[in-house]
Amino acid sequence: MIVRACALLLLPLLLACTVAQAAPSRGFDVLHYAVALVPDIAAKRVQGQQTLRFRAGQPLPTLTLDVGELEVTAVMQGNRVLAFEQGDQQLRIRLPTPLKRGAVAELRILYQGAPTFGLEFDPARDEVYTIFSTRQWMPSVDAPDERATLDLSVTLPPALLATGTGRALPTRTLADGRHEHRWRLDTPMPGYVYGFAAGRYQQATQQHGAVQLRFLSVDRTPAQLRSVFARTGDMLDFFAARAGLPYRGDYQQALVASTIGQEMAGVSLMSEAYGQDVLADPSQTALMAHEAAHQWWGNRVTCASWQHFWLNEGFANFMTAAYLQQAQGEAAYQSQVQRWRTRWEAVRAKGADHALVYANWDSPSGDDRTVVYQKGAYVLHLLRSELGEEVFWHGIGDYTRANDGRSVVTADFQRAMEKAAGRSLQPFFAQWVYAAAAAAR
Structure with missing residues (x-):
């Protein structure tokens, strides 16, 4: 009880920390990516070119992007070749003249590579597709709080079908017979949800x-x-x-x-x-x-940063169980709840439990993923039990609608649920969200 009281006293500080973790300043905002890819499925390689439009949020002499294992071969602004360097999976571009705050500029980036993950090749199936993370197939700001629109094209042999993020545009047939599949994402979205798949489908x-x-x-x-x-x-x-x-x-x-x-x-x-x-x-x-x-x-x-990843994955797990409850009955829901609890209790038993909000998410372990996916869903189940059906779902709806198209931290979710409940939920969040279970009891 003493430890729990301390957690309650510390909650304002914890909430302040979650805001600070939301989005480190990059000095610029990406507005639009236009990406053209040519995968070589047999060789497990890709060539690409990209036009990047961005706005400076402060005086900006350099631009830094995530590039994974890609090899950048040229960066240009108009007809001017720009200096750049690569290291630590990042691309640092020196702008010819520092941009003033609010200025918008475009750069063109040429690149190639043979990614070991992120862009998956299966030559036996004539298939190529993307999985996490985006930096492995296009230079980008690979962070969940950065939203931009996208034009994506992928040039493929004519026998292949493809799907990609965004609204499908007419496929073009090139002079050599290959097909250029195209999509346009009109609503700004985080880069990690960009992608495509192609194969003999x-x-x-x-x-x-x-x-x-x-x-x-x-x-x-x-x-x-x-x-x-x-x-x-x-x-x-x-x-x-x-x-x-x-x-x-x-x-x-x-x-x-x-x-x-x-x-x-x-x-x-x-x-x-x-x-x-x-x-x-x-x-x-x-x-x-x-x-x-x-x-x-x-x-x-x-989630505004990976430290709040449970707002993505805990939610998706919980909403899955809620759907199964509606589609298959109460036993299906309770089976999911029991799985979450069993997985989380195994982590807790070996002393590896963690608060749902992380100080960093640079090298998550399997136990960390259990906390985010399974404990996160279980905590939402407990909150549902605490608030009751009407209040809980009212809060979920308000939270979702208020933050549509936004990046959020855990404090945003807490405020929405407190508004729906008409009371403070600090004791619940202090015990279940901001502290490991061993410290909360």
Whole structure:
């Protein structure tokens, strides 16, 4: 009890720290990326060029971007070649003249590379697709608080189909017969939800209200794809109702060679093995629900820094269970809750529990991920029990709508839930969010 009292006294300081962690100043804001990629699937390499439009937030002599393992070959402003250096997976560009605060400029970057992750190649399937993180296939500010619009094109052999983030534009046929697939993302989104997938896909489409659904796979027939993703429209309806925000745009789901699941803006990737699991047992819809939930909690309402990652992943896990409760019954929900608690208690038992808000998220362990994904979802379940159905879901909806298109910290969520409850929730947040369980009891 003494330790818990101390936690309550420290809460204002903890809240101040979460604000400070929200977004380190970079000195500029990316407005738009225009990226053209040419993957070589057989060689597992990529060539790219990018136009970057940005605004200086302060006098700006240099620009720093994340580039992973890519090799930048040239940086230009108009016809002028700019000096740059690479190191520690970053690109530092020296501007010819420091930009004044508020000035907007464009740069063109040429690059190539053979990423070992982030851009996944499977030559046997004639497939290429992106997973976390974006810096491995395009120079970018690879941080969740940086939102920008995107034009993306990927040049591929004519036999391949593709899906990508944004509104599909007409495919161009080039002089050599290759196809340039193009997408435009009109709403600014975090760079980590940019991406694409391409392969010798079979496809199925389906209209669900105003949303066109599209399903892709190398291994599954169109009929099998419709069976695998039969619940997709229902999921989107459920999450839209809980958020109080309709889904916008079209939604595409692809089964790729191997992934634990990857959300993008308007696209979700899952593995072919998962698709087979769903065909064998149609109740195994949790993963696709998790990725669909991210279209609201993660993509539209985004943690401002990885220290608050539980606002993405804990939320997606919890909303998945809430969907299963509606679709499959109370036992399905309680089964998810028990899994979360069991996973978290194992971490706590070995002394590895942690507050949901991290001081840093540079090298997360498996235990850290359990805290963010499983404990984060379990804490939302406990908050639901504390507040009751009406107040809890009212708060979730208000929080989501108020922060649509924004980057948030945990204090934003706490304020929304306190407003819905009409009272302070400091004791709950001090015990379950801002302190490890061992210190909170």
